[in-house]
Amino acid sequence: MRKTFIGPHLRRLRLERGETQGGMARKLGISASYVNLLENNERSVSVQVLLRLFESYGVDWREIMDEDGASQLADLRAALLDPIFDTRPDLPQLRAALVHAPDLAAAFLRLHRSWQAANDQLLARNEGDGGTIAASPEAAVHTVFRRHRNHFRELEEAAERFWPAPVERDEIYTSLKHRLREGLGISVRLARVEDLPGTLRQYDEARREILLSEALDHTNRTFQLVHMCGLLEQRELLDLLVGRSGIADPRGVARLRVELANYFAAAVLMPYAAFLAEARATKYDLDHIATRFGVSFEQACHRATTLQREGAQGVPFFFLRIDKGGNVTKRFNATDFHLAEFGGACPRLDVHTSFRTPGKIVPQFVEMPDNTQYFVFSRTVDRPTWIRHAQDNRLAVAMGCTIAHAAEIGYAEAFSVAGARMVPIGINCRICPRANCDQRAYQAVILTRPVDEKRRGATRFDG
Structure with a gap:
C-alpha cells in the first residue's frame, strides 16, 4: 500500500x-x-x-489526502524548465x-x-483589443485533468455501475437505444448527411430525440450514445x-x-x-485493444x-493529436x-511524418x-x-512515455533501448532553446542573441 502524506493540508x-x-x-x-x-511530510499518516x-x-479524509501532489510536482518542475528562468531547482527543493x-x-x-496565456495571445494577435488575459477553455480543462492525474475516481465508479447486468459487445448499441428509450424517454434516429449538415450528433431536447449522422x-x-447517457444520467456528478x-x-x-462525459463513455x-x-x-x-473492446484506435x-x-496503475502516457x-x-x-x-508540436516529432504512412505505427525515441x-x-x-471533396480527413495521434517504461511497450521491442538514437526535440519553436535546430520555424522569444550578418547557420535565425 502506498504511503500517504498530508503535510501541507494538515498545516493549512x-x-x-x-x-x-x-x-x-x-x-x-x-x-x-x-x-x-x-506537517513536514517526514512521516506518513495512519488510518487511525x-x-x-x-x-x-x-x-473528510479524501479532502486532505495528497492526491494531487505528484501532478503539482510535475507542473512545478515543467514550469521551471521554461527557458525564461535561469535556474534549475532539484526535486528535493521543489x-x-x-x-x-x-x-x-x-x-x-x-x-x-x-504569463503563457498572455504571451501566446500577444504572439497570435497583430492588432485588436486583447481584453482580459485568461487561459483558453482547452487550457483550463487540460489543467483540471492534469490536476487529477488524468483519472477521475467518481466517473470510474459510475461507469462500473452503468450496466445492471453484463451485455455482449455486439449488443451494446441496441442496449443503449433501449436504455435511452425506456429509461429517459429519448429515441435515437439515424439521419442522412444532408439532413444534418456539418454535424455528427444532435440532441433535440424538445422532441426527446438524438440524431446521429450516417457519416459516423x-x-x-x-460512443456518442454512451456520451449522451453520461450527460443526461450523470448530470449531478458532472x-x-x-x-x-x-x-x-x-x-x-x-x-x-463534454470532456468529462467523454471520459465516462470511455470508462463504460x-x-x-x-x-x-x-x-x-x-x-x-x-x-x-481497440478491436477487443469495439472502439476506435x-x-x-x-x-x-x-x-x-492507485494500486492498479498502467504506463503513464501523454497523448497528442495534430492535424x-x-x-x-x-x-x-x-x-x-x-x-x-498553442500552435504546433515540435517538427522533429515523427507524429508529423506519420501522415506519409497512413495507418502504420511510427516509433521514435526523443530527448527534451x-x-x-x-x-x-x-x-x-x-x-x-x-x-467526396473532403475525403482525406486524417489526423495523427502520438502516445509517449518515459524511457523507463519503454520495455513495457510492444512497439519498442525491435529496438535496443539502451543504445537507441535519441532525437532532440522541444515543446515548440516559440520557447525551444535549441538555437541551432535546422527545423526551427521562427525565432524563439527566449533567444535574444542578435543575428551575425557574417555567418549563415542552419536556418535564417541562426546567423
Whole structure:
C-alpha cells in the first residue's frame, strides 16, 4: 500500500483554526513532535489519525489526502524548465516548496500559466483589443485533468455501475437505444448527411430525440450514445466535478462537461480492470485493444492515458493529436512531458511524418532540452467524411512515455533501448532553446542573441 502524506493540508487545517501544533496534538491524541513530522511530510499518516481528524475536525479524509501532489510536482518542475528562468531547482527543493509553501507554489503556477496565456495571445494577435488575459477553455480543462492525474475516481465508479447486468459487445448499441428509450424517454434516429449538415450528433431536447449522422461508423455511433447517457444520467456528478474545478468561464465549463462525459463513455466501453489486463497482456497493442473492446484506435489511446488508479496503475502516457497543418487539436497528459498549448508540436516529432504512412505505427525515441527521454509512437486516424471533396480527413495521434517504461511497450521491442538514437526535440519553436535546430520555424522569444550578418547557420535565425 502506498504511503500517504498530508503535510501541507494538515498545516493549512491547523492554521485556519488558529491552533498550535500542541493543541492539534492533544485533539488527535498524538505528540506535538509527531504533528511536526506529519506537517513536514517526514512521516506518513495512519488510518487511525485520519479517523481522528474526521472526529475532531469533521474533515473528510479524501479532502486532505495528497492526491494531487505528484501532478503539482510535475507542473512545478515543467514550469521551471521554461527557458525564461535561469535556474534549475532539484526535486528535493521543489518538494520542500510544496510542503512548506503550498499556497506560494500554487500562486507561482497560476502566474506562470497567466504569463503563457498572455504571451501566446500577444504572439497570435497583430492588432485588436486583447481584453482580459485568461487561459483558453482547452487550457483550463487540460489543467483540471492534469490536476487529477488524468483519472477521475467518481466517473470510474459510475461507469462500473452503468450496466445492471453484463451485455455482449455486439449488443451494446441496441442496449443503449433501449436504455435511452425506456429509461429517459429519448429515441435515437439515424439521419442522412444532408439532413444534418456539418454535424455528427444532435440532441433535440424538445422532441426527446438524438440524431446521429450516417457519416459516423458503428464504433462512433455507440460512443456518442454512451456520451449522451453520461450527460443526461450523470448530470449531478458532472455538476459536482465541474463545481470543484474552479472554472468560471461558461466556455470552459461547457468544454469540461463534454470532456468529462467523454471520459465516462470511455470508462463504460473500456472497463478499467479489463482494459488494464488486456494492455499488460498485449504490451499496449492498441490496434488489438481497440478491436477487443469495439472502439476506435484514438479512443483506445485516450483510455490508456487514464490508467492511474492507485494500486492498479498502467504506463503513464501523454497523448497528442495534430492535424495536417501541425496544429495541436487534443492533448492529455499523465507524465512530466510538457505539451504545447498553442500552435504546433515540435517538427522533429515523427507524429508529423506519420501522415506519409497512413495507418502504420511510427516509433521514435526523443530527448527534451532538460535531457529527459521518452519513447513515442504515432499513427494516423481517420475522421468521418461527409462529401467526396473532403475525403482525406486524417489526423495523427502520438502516445509517449518515459524511457523507463519503454520495455513495457510492444512497439519498442525491435529496438535496443539502451543504445537507441535519441532525437532532440522541444515543446515548440516559440520557447525551444535549441538555437541551432535546422527545423526551427521562427525565432524563439527566449533567444535574444542578435543575428551575425557574417555567418549563415542552419536556418535564417541562426546567423
